[in-house]
């Protein structure tokens with residue numbers, strides 16, 4: 098299997114993400130984790146950028162042992178000298194010199210003719226070669242450079258003894274077949290091209306960085322450049338974890354692999370996210386929180402029967418513990434039952450169906466139903482409350498300068514009653530309206546509320562104690578809305594109270 102060398106630029110191009118600034122300690126921490134991931138080459142920074150970056154590159158160079166450490170440099174002697182200083186102490190140092198070659202960059206940015214570009218690049222490679230045995234040269238914006246001029250510059254870099262020549266699609270402009278064709282062209286048209294490694298460096302402006310990098314591999318690229326989590330300038334760079342897993346998962350197609358320790362991917366991704374402050378989107382390939390999570394019933398059923406139905410790679414392969422079956426409104430009975438078993442509930446078919454119906458009502462209100470939600474729901478289900486009154490709807494009007502008003506609709510065995518009442522607050526108004534429906538004279542002896550789950554859409558659980566003469570009754574209500582939970586708890590307590598009163602009077606009659 099052909100080996101693809103991984104050039105990680107999380108610490109350089111990744112740090113160019115707007116808002117990201119890594120200090121020396123953070124760069125070293127990340128570098129040591131990248132070493133554990135077994136990347137081959139690491140671009141630690143741009144030493145000429147600032148004294149701080151020079152010092153950080155030097156600290157990284159001294160800290161890592163098994164990775165080639167690289168410093169970036171413009172085609173200027175002063176930049177090259179800064180890299181020399183920064184890489185003192187590196188086990189295996191390498192300099193990365195670049196110069197833009199495209200007509201747009203030549204004309205507007207560098208204000209150079211083709212010949213000047215060629216000569217400047219040549220002079221800088223020669224100067225770099227005096228101090229470094231390993232020199233990578235990049236043709237910035239190669240993706241928009243004329244093919245014949247690109248070949249001319251690459252041929253010069255080969256003659257001057259560069260070890261790697263990089264062909265960046267700096268602005269993420271190309272389509273995979275176009276990018277792949279460049280590598281094929283260079284392989285076929287540049288003399289002695291086999292003396293250098295060809296490298297692919299893609300940006301994600303049109304979301305094609307991964308596809309373009311893979312196209313380069315299919316057309317002979319020896320090295321790929323990218324960052325962890327795909328962070329980087331503008332829309333970012335190629336995500337290294339995507340390339341590594343694509344090659345691993347489709348080895349029969351690509352016939353190439355990286356040497357990465359794949360089980361370190363998840364840990365590295367988390368560290369990069371933590372230190373850069375760049376949150377990984379849930380749906381990000383490979384390392385997003387949802388990459389191995391399944392929410393819909395049909396998928397969950399498939400997963401429970403055979404994981405390969407919906408997973409082309411395992412979470413374990415990137416260092417995660419297991420896939421997740423997330424309960425939500427699209428989930429089905431198979432996953433629901435499985436979750437109940439995990440929580441220690443071995444229920445009958447009928448009980449599962451009953452709980453499932455309640456779960457669906459809750460799932461309509463909540464984005465994700467947590468274990469705590471389910472436990473609360475199951476406990477509620479197991480309490481055998483006789484339903485003389487059944488709360489159908491509540492409506493509350495509240496304003497800080499008006500009297501709170503509530504309207505409730507409650508079903509009894511043979512009719513539906515609607516009542517409205519005012520109160521000192523919204524809950525009081527609801528309770529007054531319920532009293533009007535039930536006709537019961539009760540005292541609210543206790544009221545408490547707590548959140549049983551977390552977040553903005555947490556479920557609130559309300560407990561009330563009602564008393565009537567010598568009889569006390571407790572009620573409990575659960576909802577994502579605390580007013581609804583309050584109403585449910587109250588109606589529940591009224592029902593319990595009526596049931597208790599019946600039992601009490603039966604006992605009394607028996608003793609008479």
Ligand SMILES: CC(=O)SCCNC(=O)CCNC(=O)[C@H](O)C(C)(C)COP(=O)(O)OP(=O)(O)OC[C@H]1O[C@@H](n2cnc3c(N)ncnc32)[C@H](O)[C@@H]1OP(=O)(O)O
Pocket residue numbers: 110113143145146147170171172173195196197206207237267330
């Ligand atoms: C595609 C990439 O990611 S390339 C890397 C991009 N990364 C960075 O730029 C981060 C670090 N950069 C910096 O800290 C600063 O830009 C510095 C220190 C390098 C230079 O700062 P300044 O001297 O103030 O120059 P400034 O950044 O404004 O302009 C860049 C200059 O470099 C020139 N330049 C750009 N690329 C190159 C190159 N590869 N080789 C030689 N000169 C170059 C520009 O033409 C411009 O020159 P001019 O001043 O003669 O017009």
Ligand SMILES: CC(C)C(=O)C(=O)O
Pocket residue numbers: 110195235236237238263265266267268298300
């Ligand atoms: C310096 C070069 C390799 C670069 O980052 C780019 O062209 O995107």
